[in-house]
Amino acid sequence: MNFVEELRWRGMLHDIMPGTEEELNKGIVSGYIGFDPTADSLHVGHLTQIMTLIHFQKAGHKPVALVGGATGMVGDPSGKSAERNLLSEETQNTNVASLKSQLSKFLDFESDAPNSAEMVNNYDWFKNFSFLDFIRDVGKHLTVNYMMAKDSVRKRLEGETGMSFTEFSYQLVQGYDFYWLWKNKNCLIQMGGSDQWGNIVTGTELIRRIGSGSAFALTTQLIKKSDGTKFGKTESGAVWLDAKKTSPYKFYQFWLNAADDDAKNWIRIFSLKSKEEIEALEKEHDGAAHLRILQKALAEEITIRTHSEEALHTALKTSEFLFGTGSVDFLHQLDDEGVLEVFEGVQQFNISKTELESGIIVTDLLAEKAAVFPSKGEARKMIQGGGVSLNRQKLTDVTQVVSADLLINGKYLIAQKGKKNYFLLIAS
RNA sequence: GGGGGGAUACCAGAGCGGUCAAAUGGGACGGACUGUAAAUCCGUUGCUUCGGCUACGAAGGUUCGAAUCCUUCUCCCCCCA
Known part of the structure; x- marks a missing residue:
């Protein structure tokens, strides 16, 4: 099965430039996806792009992961209704380094294979590119009319917030990346989320005009949730790939809690299982939905790929x-x-531990000694509502005194707020 | 420059001299049910030593008593030039 067919049956394909599939079928091709260093870690939203690169490499092609040290400094207006705040150069550099190390976990960068992955940073070719050179050599090739027709620009021009010249220039900067990679690395295709279509096409246009060459584009579907809320967000914020920001346990739980409909879509996108395997799992799942076979399979596979076998364990x-x-x-x-x-x-x-030995009233313990609750009043209400447990025993009395003999192994106390929120109190 | 309207809890939005810690809806959180789900139903949603205390854009004032009336200030919106 070729790369495009693979994305197609998995429901990942959104748009593809004519001729792309034919070009890919001719033999090994280099293709790239860009990641902007807006945070010090990637999150699950980036996983689609990572999977795209994995499939690309599995199909025998050479994936290039671009870390946007330069583009990140400009700010992509796509999908943004207002001007973004720029990050300091220092922050960017730290972020670039983090993204690099995360990406290296997913793709084969090491082997001698002709299609081993490569990582590039567009800051390398932009840092010495002067503004005047840029507007002469790149800007000259596209009209403002062309650039204004892009959705990402038009929406902002029609809106009330407007947009800075900096963000307006973004597509040129990203477009030039594609040109540079095409020229210097023989990179023929750029991929990305569906919101990137406009930026990618600016790139193919530059390649056509400056280099008289042809290049290709492919975008992937935006991941949707069946209830309409944004994918990749939980109450506590984004789900990060960095174990320090989102523990492997929380990461696993995120996928395990997927709704049935979502699990069916997501397993195609985020697992490498074959069509047959997935269909078999679905059948099994439908026969016993409460076992959540799909969610478990999904969560296990992604947790291993992102973290490790031990982390999953x-x-x-x-x-x-x-x-x-x-x-x-x-x-x-x-x-x-x-x-x-x-x-x-x-x-x-x-x-x-000393204080505990003399006994502490639960509300004091959970609101003052440990910030499980923001105030005693809230702790009290929640206890009265039957929502608090200590060591898995539901609390019923607001005035209960907790003493050291409740400690597990003389050291630990497990507080539970609701069913899912655990807190570990360590006495010392 | 002239005229008018507004600012209330996480958000939206009522209240317009005491009965207001403030209706209602949404959100959030908790409970029941369940599959650690969805839907539904129920409860909570300022702090408290349970006496009170602090709160309705800010600061003053009137009053026994103010989210409500007055003055000044700050910020938003609309209309006319």
Whole structure:
């Protein structure tokens, strides 16, 4: 199966320039996707692009991951209704480094294969490109009329906020990237999310006008959620690929909690399973939806690819305890390291063992000694509402005094707000 | 420059001298149900040592009493030039 067919059956393909598929079928082709260093980590929203590159490489082509050290400094207006704040150069540099190390986990950059992946930073070819040279050599080739016709620009011109010259220039900068890669790395295709179509086409246009060459474009579908909310966001914010920002346990949970309809779409996009495997899983899932076979398969595969087999193992163990029937007895069997492993990614608080030995009223403990609740009033209300547990025992009395004999292994206390929010209190 | 309207809790938005810690809707959080789901139903949504305390753009004033009336200021919106 070729690359385009692969994306097509997985429901990832959004738009493709005529002739792209034919070009890819001729043999090994280089293609690139850009990632802007707007944060110090990629998040699940970037995963589609990463998967696109993985499929690209699996199909025998050479993926190029571009980190936008230069474009990130300008700010892509696509999909933005207002001017963006620029990040400092220093922040950008840190971010570029983080993105590089994250991307290197997903693709083969190391091997000697002719299609081993490559990473580039557009800052390298922009840093010595002067403004005058740029407007003479690049800007001259496109009309403002052409640039204004782009959706990303037009929407902002029609809107009330307007747009700066900087953001208006963005498409030229990204377009030049494509030209540069085409010229110097024989990169024939640029891929990206569907919102990137306009920027990509500016690139093929520049290649045609400056280099009299042809280049190709392909975009992927925006990931949607069946309930209409934005993909990749949870109550606590974005789901990051960096284990320090989103623990592997939370990451695993994010995918496990996918709605059935979403899981069916997402498993095609985010797993490398074959069509047959996926259809078999779906059949199994429909026969016993409550087992959430699709969600589990999805969550396991992505967690391993993003983090590791061990990280998945911990995430599974944690999930089993936190949501399974596991009683606190389970924790008694663990040593300190084991306990901390299970609660990795769960918010932790340190409390004084001495104070606990003399007894603390629950509301004081959960609001003042440990910031499980912002105020005692809230703690009290939540307890009265039946929403708080200590060591898996539902609290009923607001005035209950907690003492040291409740500590697990003489050290730990597990507080639960609602069903899903755990807090580990460590007494020392 | 002239005239008018407005600013209320996370958001929208009522209240227009006491009964207002402030209707209603949304959101958020919690409970029941369930598949750690969706839908639905229920509860909570300023702090508190449970005596009170602080709050309706800001600062003053009138009053026994102000989100409500007056003055000044700040900021928004609309209409006319």
